[in-house]
Amino acid sequence: MYQYDKYDQTMIDQRVAQFRDQTRRFLAGELTEEQFRPLRLMNGLYIQIHAPMLRVAVPYGMMSSRQVRKIAEVARRYDKGFVHFTTRQNFQMNWPKLEDVPDILAELASVQMHAIQSSGNCIRNTTSDQLAGVNANEIEDPRPWAEIIRQWSTFHPEFAYLPRKFKIAVVGSHEDRAATKLHDIGLHLVKNHEGDVGFEVLVGGGLGRTPIIGEQIRPFLEKQDLLSYLEAILRVYNRLGRRDNKYKARIKITVREHGINHIRELVEAEWVHIRDQLKLDKKEVERVKQYFTEPAYELDAADSDSSYADLLAQDKEFALWVKQNTADHKVSGYRAVYVSLKKPGQAPGDITSEQLEVVADLADEFSFGEVRSTHTQNLVYTDVKQADLYALWLRLNAENLATPNINTLTDIICCPGLDYCGLANATSIPLSKGIAQRFDDLDYLHDLGDIKIKFSGCMNGCAHQSVGHIGILGVDKKGEEWYQFTLGGSSEADASLGERLGRAIPKDEVVDTVAHLLDAYIDLRYEDESFLATVRRIGVDPFKERVYAADH
Amino acid sequence: MQQIIKDREIVEDNWQHLDDEAALVAGNITVSITRWQEQHETLSHHEGGLGIRLSGDDPLEEIVPDLGRFQLVVLLFPAFTDGRCYSYARLLRDRYNFKGEIRAQGDVLYDQLFYMSQCGINSFELANPNRLTQALAAFDDFSESYQATVLRPEPLFRRR
Known part of the structure; x- marks a missing residue:
């Protein structure tokens, strides 16, 4: 997964310092609640019924075991020992103290995590397919592109005070596990007639009071033009989006009121001007892609193992779990394994610090030290050898994380x-x-x-x-x-x-x-x-x- | 005379912002886009500095041919949450090549200065003029930006 370099780390450290000072000024009465509000929201901090709520970004759902352990520690130390995963692959803490939030953010920054733009009228966390990179039907891995978008959208000086929040999702296969058609911008990696891979761009999808399915604004965008095209859409929206009524301020309403054809004309006219300045070069794309290379799969994982078939035949419960909670993998002998956060009787998406620590250990043991959050408020290990499935199942089961209900009625x-x-x-x-x-x-x-x-x-x-x-x-x-x-x-x-x-x-x-x-x-x-x-x-x-x- | 921040220094403001009904005065003045469009003949002969005031509702593109007449463009932020003029500032600098002063006026707060300056705004009438010295620190909130900005036209991905 992506690793911060000195630039990324410096910026999030400076963000922590900035927010520490903003919180200090608010507590000292130098900032009014109204002035502090957008500042705290841009750091994921809401004021809820019982306490503040802090929403932490999980870019396109990817977490390392080290990050998961830190989440567990922070939740235990500053909250009530559990977190809640959301439909946008983020997690929330429901009971932090306002004055502790700068310290929480500093802890998270130490493992390359942040709460930047996880709320507020700005560009939110970019989400993606939780099976990115391991799905056999994929046209291309969307994660490097999601990371490139994350960086472009983080602290974008022009788009911090948009008419309303703005959500982008990107997927690399025809199966859509990221609800891209219901995002302000949905990006699909597609192959054109010449066999080149680029993006189909949708705009104006959204849920809420006025649910609307996104419309295609461009059937094929060359990959190198991704950022300039996004910037053009955002600039048109920033100027045109309604600011008189927050219920009509999302880009879905802008598109509906002006029509997709008019919006397309404006965007393309804007794009012509900025296309060269923001053209992505090979060097940068390769730099980001090197963080999303395949782990060291054992290519004989299927052939060298016979225990799996036997266990499936012997243990009905295990077989049921495999059928329901695991998914196909592009490499024979591997499967993706869902960790169900939907045990009946528990709040959907909640997980305790103790469970998180087990999740982290199992990631190290069975899935190259990584785990991902999903749009459906579960977690997934993407790279588990079939010979390890039984051991993993037993361990997950012991933690109440193996309810075989993924995609069933109770996976609410x-x-x-x-x-x-x-x-x-x-x-x-x-x-x-x-x-x-x-x-x-x-x-x-x-x-x-x-x-x-x-x-x-x-x-x-x-x-x-x-x-x-x-x-x-x-x-x-x-x-x-x-x-x-x-x-x-x-x-x-x-x-x-x-x-x-x-x-x-x-x-x-x-x-x-x-x-x-x-x-x-x-x-x-x-x-x-x-x-x-x-x-x-x-x-x-x-x-x-x-x-x-x-x-x- | 009120103090403002200009080019990261606290300076005396030597501009007068005239209402549409106010009589013309000597010295540096700014007028609304409406007044400029109605009286541009008269205003063209004004001997002091001339500036124009724009809000996010005003049609920026209509005054582009006239930009050479202005030493100052004032961008109005009726509420700090109204971000339209960030785009105006970028367009004025990047596309219309405006070299004069661009000033933020209205609900301009300490915490917006960094982003505003990245978008090409170089002078600021703060909503709270008592905290100017403290506000100067905001320009250094971040030492880097990922994006192509007016202050750093090369995006980080070409520099790393």
Whole structure:
């Protein structure tokens, strides 16, 4: 993975010093809360219901075991001994003290981590595919490009006070595990007719109150022009984006109001001027790429091992875990292994310091010292030898990190909700736990197959409910918590927005409603037809009848 | 006379910012883009220095042909969160080759000075004029930038 050189390290050290001084001035009354707000937000610090919340950037999800150990240590020393992974591959600490934050940032800087631009109206952490580099279907590894974008976007002097937050995601294969169509800019590495690899550029996707799927602004961008094209989009948006209404300030609204064709004309006109100045040279691309070379795989890992097949045959539980929680690898004899942070009864995405330390040890032992966070709030080891899977499974299982539920109903994406967040209208975590506990029968879960529930506690939609196969949105009605269901959304290559099921459901019927939806699916599906495919084929009405008929 | 920061030094400000209704006065004056467009004949004969004031709402490109008439362009930041004029400053320097003074006015805070200066703004009327000495330190918050900026047109990737 990428390693800081003296330039990178100096800049984040200077950032820590700058924020230490800003915090000091705020605590001394020299900065008002209003003046301090954007400064702390650009260092990932929110003020929440109970305490500040600190969001730390994990660039495109990659962490070394050393970094994971530091996260564990910081969470134990300055927080309550756990952290929460988010849908943008970052993690959050929910209980730090404001005056400790400069020290926390200094600790993180010592292992090349930071909270820069993890919040605020600026360019946020660049995210990517958690299987980047190991996926057999990849056109090109997106991580060097994500790192190049990280550096360009970090402390960009022109784009620190944008109309609204700005999120970029980049993937290197047709499978979209980073929800790129729902980002302000989505980048897909693609091959053109001549066989050259470049970027398809999408713009104007986003979730929240007005979910919109991004539109193509350029079908093919040469790789060397990546930064100039991004800069052109950002400059057009910085000038044109609305600043009179924060709900209309995202670039998705700018694109909708002006039309993609007009935006494209403006961007291309701007781009002509800056293209040469920001042209990436080979030397820089090679410099970054050298950090993302393949680890030393054992090329006979498949042939030299027979234990794996035997264990799969002997141990049903292990076989189930392998089937559900591991993914194919481009090198024969290796698999990618998901660490489930979705054990029923626990808050989705949460992990304790003790578990983090085990995760770090296992990374060293089994996966070249690295682990990644995923868009779905889990972790993944990308390079595990098949002969090591059984040992790894036993160790993960002992830490409650091996629930075989990746991509099943109980792999719920959930925001912190009313329990933590100052914006939320309704609780989300307790109901997610309720759903996970109700449907904990593994045979049933695996029979249901791939079902993505996304559960947000308010319209801001941090859990991306509008693109859940089942989306659940908490709303406040006269002081009571109600829940709006949508069906048929997807954040992947076939991205679509869910359709409303019907009127909102009271809190105590949420889990039953999920049960009715599942019953309907089982009755109505064709053999092997997924939930999403079934909803797309028959529409929401049959589900609606089932759910609302059950009222009577 | 108020003090401002110009080229990283605290100096007396010798400009007067005239409202659209205010009578012309001798010396260095700035006017709004509206007044410039309505009275450019008269203003062209002004004997002192002439400057123009722009906000992020104003059409920057319309005054580009006139830039040679101005010694000063004042960029207005009605709120420090309104970042449009960062782009204006860069365009004035990088694209329209403006060599005169570019000044930030309005809700201009200590913590914005570094980014503003990287974008080509070289003078500052701070919202809080009592902390000018302290604010001078902000120009050194960072010793490097990844990006191509007005102060360092070569991006870091060509220098490392």
